[in-house]
Amino acid sequence: MKYRLADPMIDDHQIKMVEDVLKSKMLVHGASCETFEADIAAYLGLEKEQVAVTSSCTASLHLALLSLNIPKNKAIMVPSFTFPATVNVVEQIGATPIFVDVNEDDYTMSVDSLRNTYDSFKKDYDIVGIIVVHEFGASADMNQIMAFARGNGLFVIEDAACAFGTEFEKSKVGLLSDIGCFSFHPRKAITTGEGGAVVANSKDLIKRCKIFRNHGMDMVDGHIDFVVPGLNYRLTNFQAVLGIGQLQHFDDWISKRRALQLVYRAYLKHPMIHLPKDQEGHTWQSFMIVLEDRVNRDMLKENLKLKEIESNYGAYSLLETQYYNEKYGNLYAEKTPISTKLYRQGLCLPLHQGLSEEDIETICNEVLLCLEASYGY
Template sequence: MMLKLSQPNISEEAIAAVADVIRSGQLVHGTENEAFEKELAAYLGCEDVVLVSSGTAALHLALLALDIGPNDAVLVPDFTFPATANAVALVGARPVIVDVDPNTYTLSARQLEAVIQTWKGPERLRAIMPVHEFGCPADMQEINRIAKAHGLFVVEDAACALGATFQGRKLGTLGDIGCFSFHPRKTLTTGEGGALCTNDAELARRLRRLRNHGMERTASGMQFFEPATNYRLTNFQAALGRHQLPQLDGWIERRSALAKAYCELLQPLAQTGRLSLPSLIPGHSWQTFMVVLDGLADRNAIILQLRNEGVEANLGAQSLSSIGLYGPVAQDLKYGPLLYQHGLALPLFEKLSLSDVQHVVKALGTLISI
């Protein structure tokens, strides 16, 4: 039996709730969506949540709602899934790639400041898009300070970070707009799906309009206000998400305990220098657990060998600069490419047992000690 990298946690009650919605015939945006938006807003401690069809849709709508487009530039971290930069490119703006912190894998505030100070591109810097990679909070205090000093919007890519916190506040609520994903690799999943959150009522109103063909209900009926998308989440997907939300904090607590166990068991290997461990940052939601192998290890070979031991593993995320799709970079990038080349994601989900973690660590230790 293969120990999977990730595994959705969907109860029979959640499946029954989805079936009830399907039987009702109300499949598109409906009462489940409205309820889920309110429940998510209460959970996050924000004024408005807007459900959409994916995390990428959330990022795209956030930039559209802020009127970011051609001749603009958005600062993004190097180590992330390409959806972060793709959303910027989709609105015609330029992704400006900034290096990350090697211990948290998130946007380096020091490098961010340096890129802004030395920016000479023809585009106007408009926003910072920090990614809370794998559920680890970026340094939002410093990022918001920098954004305020330079008049920039902050769009949090919290795709992996629903339920994670920074200084007691939920991630996604610390900037102008927060964006979430409900992909099956995320702790709470609706299959595909996503959400945005904001405390700006006018932004929320426009986001709802932009996800639904530019339409808005008025006293005289539905009217079209601008060309827009169809990024609605279905009513049955919302039902699936609603039934997981009450369990989310407990799942995060379990993941945190498993991440701590991984770090303790892998510490002897870390002391030899064969790998480095992620920082146990307060507020981390641990959507993924990734170690960084040393330069002697052949990661791709180790992934195949772990599979032979019944363990699924993979790379963690991509380096935007290494992909080479987003134009010239504004600085020398060290850690994003390193994490991309040597990062190894190991199984982590709340139903994982301590003996499973021990099995993974033993298998990995045998392979990299050869």
């Protein structure tokens, strides 16, 4: 595929860094992971004790919930348009997800839907928290969400899998709530292959995450003991050292992505295409357009593939997936219409720092030609 949806940038220096770790044979979580934690902390303006690197953002989300010590049979509010990992971890701790619709322009949790859904479910469910997703690098409205949460005694976790470096009113996301989670998957602007991080203003929460991350081990009276039933969610040293190298280029890569999305805006002015909101502080992990209902999104996707252009769905309307529809769908008839529309008509186009402005122009021209061939304009 000539124009890939994502294309991790890994240079020879980073490969040499990984090679050196492999040759050292010090492969599991160790010094390189601690350095990566310190580098992430420095980037976010934290202390290293406020960061824990993990094997994935899913692991980070699970650790975040475990660190908050949530009893079983509680309920947690989640966006209905997201990747299933956001909600899978809620199910894994024995809680009930309460699905909230999203905004049509930035694809993040709708504050109006949050309020209305809470009012509809609070009588029958013991709602204790919110997981808010900063979708595709766009920040949710954290002022209103946090005010609502604090007013109702709810914790907040930020799923910032797509939003490392994103800012909301000049402040980095992930730090605007009780605890934040990031991903370093290859689809993201920086990658460790698989990997993630969990951050918090509370060092005690991160300490609990680190204990759960490493089989429940902690030092007790000068010796190792197992104090909780933990998991193995550790990152490896050779993954961490790749992240160290990647982070050195991160700001430049985000600047490039921000410039490229402006080219999409300049060229994709078409009555059958709705563009995402151009939000200050956005890091543009993905650029998802939303097509008018008359457009066959899947046909457009296949036509672009013939032109060597990779595209894909953005995220999922979870109430249309088999598991969540069968378990909860009867509770939500027509209550998440925006999520449904974004899932059925959303299409992510290539966006990464390896593309040029000319590449984006070519992609836009092919999108418009496909629409003209199919719909006459």
